[in-house]
Amino acid sequence: MSTQAPVNAAKPSQADDEIDLLALFATLWDNKNLIVGITTIFMFFGVAYALLATPIYRANAIVQVEEKSPGLPGMSDITEMFGGESAAVTEIELIKSRTVLGGAVDKLNLDIVIEPKYFPVIGAAVARRFAGLDGEIAAPLMGMSSYAWGGEVLRVSEFSVPAAFYGEEHVLRSLGDGNYALYSPDDELILEGRVGQRASAPGYNLFVSELNANANTEFSIVRQRRLSAIIELQEMLGASERGKDSGIIALSLEDDTPSHAENVLNVVAQNYLRQNVERQSAEASKSLDFLREQLPSIKRDLEEAERKFNDYQVEAGSVNITAEAEALLDQVVELETSVAELQLQQAELDRKYTRDHPAYQAWREQMAELRSRKQELDERIKSLPGTQQELLGLKRDLEVGTEIYTQLLNNIQELDIVRAGTVGNVRIVDDAAVNVEEPVKPKKPLIVVIATLLGGFLSVALVLVRSALNRGVENPDDIEAIGLPVYTSIPLSDEQRKLDGAGRRRQAIRKKHKNQHPHDLLAHKNPTDIAVESLRNLRTSLHFAMLEAENNVMMISGPSPNVGKSFVSGNLAAVVAQAGQRVLLIDMDLRKGYMHKMFGMQPDNGVSDVLGKRISVQEAIKPTRVGELFVMPRGVIPPNPSELLMSQQLTDLLNEVKEQFDLVIVDTPPIMAVTDAAIVGRQCGVTMIVARFGLNPIKELEVTKQRFEQNGITVKGVVLNAVERRASGYGYGYGYGYYHYEYKSDK
Structure with missing residues (x-):
């Protein structure tokens, strides 16, 4: 070799x-x-x-965070402690806080999620394209009334469920005429009700404020936990500052319903504005509440002092206060008023500061000084006559109480004005708006x-x-590199694909051909096919190879199934017979041989029957319509193919037929699958293997060669079958000897 x-x-x-x-x-x-x-x-x-x-629309709003200015001229000292400037980053976090968003969830019932049930895939798109009048409902398509087809409306004001069913999908089914039925996640009826009336069941409360749908239309209704709805709204709400330190905050919210996105964003902005105002006036409100709590007590003390003073004057008669006592009274009233004011301030200081704070220490020093001066005046008052002392004390209590009460009323009015005039440091520049003509998604x-x-x-x-x-070999050079000559490369034939019945169209052609009892042999159906021309090249090469062989028996095998060895065997036998030689094609694949199908005959009375001595060799040889080509089919599938092939009958069969024919071609099973080819090959003069383009790896061909050599069989060469026209590598459009010419007679 x-x-x-x-x-x-x-x-x-x-x-x-x-x-x-x-x-x-x-x-x-x-x-x-x-x-x-x-x-x-x-x-x-x-x-x-x-x-x-589903198109998604975006609602946008703009909020401005500005510096707080005093409500009234001259009120700066009072409002200084209540106002302040807020950074935009802080305000963004306040906007997305649970306090602000929770109000929107409660007001708009965002913890109740309602979705009409649409027909799968296309139902929502069909419903969106329904252009009916307000209140008009689309008619169900093909009678499928359980789906929403456009115009359906369901609004629920109240929906409470047991704790175990939070987040679970319930189904509300319209019964027509404003009636409905609610079903559990397990499709069990929970309750039935009517629009505008509260319906109840154990653990359930439902109030449907509006329902406009065809009878049997279903809605998905889910009751979320309040916190879950707030978190979901936090994820949907967008807030960012436009420009560094600009104080302009842009709010955005995306939803598939433009009106819903607009309503939610407006409510969020209003809640934030109200929260900001309440936060700005919180200090004034607390001080105002404290002063109003003290007012009744001071009023009672004033009334009591006035009663005592009047009673004493009635009891003692008309008593005049001397000029000295009058001067002392004025000083005492002034001191007592200051002390009372400081005592009112003490409660405010205790709420804001600790005892070690400088403001608190300054208050203590001021209080100590006033008490020291008051003690001096008390000593001077003791030097007055008893009547003057008594009258002076009552008069002092009355005037001090009046002064404190008047001052307290003035403070309450001032704080009330501050609280009423508080507008916060936030204003809504642009209310929420949606561009319904251009969705964002x-x-x-x-x-x-x-x-x-x-x-x-x-x-x-x-x-x-x-x-x-794909490790299948595609280049003949790779095969020759392992010591196996490539005798020819057979292009993939489209005509053979049709004969094999690949695909629906080709199956129909095959069925038509079967009805006409065709000859499923490419060399007979289309002798000018490019694959047949390649087989003629192989015929020429084998002519010289057979001259050196021990006998005129040639075995064709392959490494694996589906490489096309039967195609090569049958068509090679046909082209040799067309050249005038007497050829016998033997199907030695006793397991799956289908050579009989290529020639339109039955498989019985074949090789297995000869080896089993049931018929003679001559009875197994069947003629064909291709010149001097004869076929011996596989026969009945035996239970022991390998044992039959190892018998003396195989040798006798081959010895008999090689004397009667110019060429005997034996088609055998793949060597990698069974050992039949190794048994038959010992008695054949030439052994060829068929490899399929892009299917058999080069390693598989090496193993095939080794198996034959281990059994004393020399592989003469390889036929590369089903070569495809490719730009990526070797194909019959490349290299010399693989050009396809068409040459026809002139008419």
Whole structure:
């Protein structure tokens, strides 16, 4: 057996890189139909999603955070402790706080999630395109009234469920005429009710304020926990400052219903504004509450002092206060008033500061000084006559009480003015508004482009990965590098695909041909096919190979199933017979042989029957419509094919037929599957193996060669079958000897 050294020597790495790059693009070009197909499918789904996806609208509002200014001129001393400037970052966190958003959840019942049930995939898109009048409902399509088709409305003001069913989907079904039924997540009836009336069941309370839907239309209704609804609203609400330290906060909220997004954002902004005002006036409110709590007590003390003074004057008669006593009285009243004011301030200081705070220490020093002066005046008063002392004390209590009461009323009025004039340091610049003409999602052109690019990327990746994982041999040089000459490369035949019945269209053609009892042999159906021309090249090469062989018996095998060895055997026998030689084709695949199908005959009375001595050799040989070509089918499938082939009858069979025919072609099973080919090959003069383009790895061919050699069989060469026209590597469009010419007679 002749061997050939590897044709391709090692090339520089730079050249290899160039070849790999060209092979990469060539592989993509070979699979251009797959790439275009996958990309088109992705583009189609992108277009479908863009058309069917629910549009999302964005509501926008603008809030300004500004410095707090005094409410009235001259009130700066009072409002200084109540006002203040808030950073925008802090205000954003306040806007998204549970206090602000919780109010919106409570007011708009955002913890009750209601969704009509639409027909899968297209139902929501159909409902959105319903352009009926207000209150009009779309008629159910194809009688499917359980789905919403457009115009349905359900508003629920109250919906309470047991704690175990928070977040669970309940179903509300319209019964018509304003009646409805509520079903549990397990599809059990919970209650029935009517619009505008509260309906109750154990653990459930439901108040439906509006229901406009066809009878049997279903709605999904979910009662969320309040905190869950707040957290969800926090995630949906967008807040950001426009410009550094600008104090301008932009609010946004996205939803599939423009009016809902607008209402929610307006309520959030109003809640934030109200919370800001309440926060700004909180100090004034607390001081005002404290003063109002003290007012009744001071009023009672004043009334008591006035009563005592009047009683004493009635009892003692008309008594005049001397000029000295009058001067002392004025000083005492002034001191007592100051002490009373400081005592009122003590409660405020205790609430704000500790005893060690400088403001508190200054208050204590001031109080000590006033008490010291008051003690001096008390000593001077004791030097007055008893009547004057008594009258002076009563008069002092009355005037001090009047002064304190008047001052307290004045403070209450001032604080009330401050609280009423508080407007906060926040104002709503723009109320929420939605551009209903242009939704923010989905971006239809962008989605289509991304889907198309994704399809292209994935298809290219699929082609490259599949190419990397495909270790099947594609170049005859690789086969010859392991010492196996390649006698011919047979191109993949489209006509043979039709004969094999691959695909629905080809199955129909095959069925039609069967009805007409065709000859499923390519060499007979289409003698000018390019694959048949390659077999004629093989016939020429084998003519010289058979001259050196021990006998005229040639075995054709292969490494694995589905390589096309039966195709090569049958058509090679046909082209040899067409050249005028007497040829016998023997189907030695006693397990799965189907050579009889190619010639439209029955498999019985064949090889297995001859080996089993049930019929003679001549009875098993059947003629065909192809010249001097005869066929011996496999016969009845035996239970012990290998044992039959190892018998003396096989030797007798081959010895008999090789004397009667110019060429005997034996088709055997694949050597990697069973040992039949190794048994038969010992008695054959030439052994050829068939490898399929892109299917059999080079390692598999090496093992096949070794198995034959271990059994004393020399593989004469390889037939590379089903070579595809490719730009990425070897194919029948490349290399000399593989050009396809068409030459017909002129008419």
